[in-house]
Amino acid sequence: MLWKEKYELGVPLIDEQHKELFQRVEAFMKVLRSSSSWEEKVEQVNETLAFMNAYVVEHFRDEEEYQEKIGYPGSEEHRRIHNDMVNFVLTVTREYESSGYEEQLMQRFAGKLMAWLINHVAAEDQRIAAYAIEKGVAGHD
Template sequence: MFEWKEEYETKIEVIDEQHKELFKIANESYALLKNDLILDKYDKVIVIINKLLDYCEYHFSTEEQYLLDIGYKKFLSHKVQHEEFIKKLRDQDLKKMDENQDEYLMNILNFFMKWISGHILARDMDYVQFARTLS
C-alpha cells in the first residue's frame, strides 16, 4: 500500500535506505491490518509501534548527525519536528486500541504516512538543497 517513490529520494544513500525501511515497517503494519485470520492483533500492534519508535529514533539520530555535519541552519526546527513525531507516537492511548484494533492501527498508519511523506518532501528536501549549495 505504501509505495516508495523516486520523489522521496534525497540521494544520500544512508538516509534513503533508512526512509525505505520506514516504508517497509508501514507495509508490515498494513499487512497485519488486512490479515483477517488474526482476530486479536493487540500484541502485534504493540510490537509494530515499538519497532516503528525504535527505528524512527535510530533514523532521526542518523539524520540529525548528518544535519550537524553539514552545518544545516534549520537544524533545531528539524529536530523539534522529530521530537514532536516521537512524542505523538509515544502518547498513543493503547487502552483505546483494544476497542477497535483495525481502526486504531489504520489511524496510526495514516498519521505516520502523512507525516513521513510530508516531512521527506518538505523538510528533508530543504536540507538536501542546502547540502547541494555546499558542493
C-alpha cells in the same frame, strides 16, 4: 510501493532508513487492512509499534547528525519536528497499551503515520538535500 526515487536525499544511510520506514509502514497498513480478525493481527501490530518506537529515534538521530555535519541552518526546527513525532508515537503507544490494544486507535495512527512520513520525507527532508547540493556537500554521510 509508496517509496519514490524522488524522495532520495543522496545520503545512502538516510535513504536506506527512509526506505525501511516506508516498507514497515506500508506493511503495517496492509496488516491493518487485511480481513483477518484483530486477534490475528495484534501480534504483528505490536511488533511494528515496537519497531517504530526504536527505529524513529535511531533514524532521527542519524539524520540530525548529518544536518549538523553539513551545517544545515534549519536543523533546530527540524529537530523540533522530529521530537514532536517521537512524542506522538510514544503517546499513541501508551494509549494503545492502556486501552487493551484497541484496533481503532491503530487504524487512526497508521493513517497519520503514513501521511506524516510522506509529507516529511517529500518536503522537510528535501530541504536538507537542496541545502547539501547548494553547499556542494551532497552524497556524504
